[in-house]
Amino acid sequence: MRYDVSxxxxxxxxCTFGTPFGRYRFLRMPMGIxxxxxxxxxxxSEIFNIPGVEVYVDDILIYAKNKTEHDKILEQVFQIxxxxxxxxxxxxxxxxxxEIKYLGHKFxxxxxxxxxxxxxxxxxxxxxxxxxxIERFLGLIT
Numbered sequence: 001m002r003y004d005v006s007x008x009x010x011x012x013x014x015c016t017f018g019t020p021f022g023r024y025r026f027l028r029m030p031m032g033i034x035x036x037x038x039x040x041x042x043x044x045s046e047i048f049n050i051p052g053v054e055v056y057v058d059d060i061l062i063y064a065k066n067k068t069e070h071d072k073i074l075e076q077v078f079q080i081x082x083x084x085x086x087x088x089x090x091x092x093x094x095x096x097x098x099e100i101k102y103l104g105h106k107f108x109x110x111x112x113x114x115x116x117x118x119x120x121x122x123x124x125x126x127x128x129x130x131x132x133x134i135e136r137f138l139g140l141i142t
Contacts, residue, residue: 047084050076061102070096 015033016025037057044055052073054061062077064070074095081088094100099108104118122141128134 047080048077050080053077056103059102061100061107063107067096 016023018024040057041055044058044060048055048060050073052062052064052069054063060077062070062073064073080086099106101107101115101117104115106113106115118140125137125140126133128137
């Protein structure tokens with residue numbers, strides 16, 4: 001999804017700042033502020049609250065028992081996106097997959113397993129020696 005949340009009034013309010021020349025606010029939520037990911041998560045989870053849809057920040061995962069059901073859900077997602085002026089980057093979209101790696105797991109008709117690449121990355125990570133190394137390790141395993 002494109003970071004163009006101009007229609008979330010809360011994003012404008014939390015980004016207001018004052019100068020000697022007056023108060024100003026962004027027209028769109030700037031990325032990098034602490035609250036941005038939380039606001040995105042809450043907003044997109046709310047508008048894409050459809051059975052068969054999972055939202056994590058700016059990723060949407062659509063799942064169904066069969067192609068017909070999947071396509072029906074996909075159509076709903078596109079309609080909601082259109083109504084809310086949300087744009088998708090088609091080069092980053094994947095449609096109709098039978099298996100997908102998502103948040104360190106592999107999802108398929110056979111079930112959910114841990115992504116082997118994630119396990120290998122943890123196994124091959126050097127032992128932490130500094131605080132930053134520990135933070136990096138914790139980020140990898142969560």
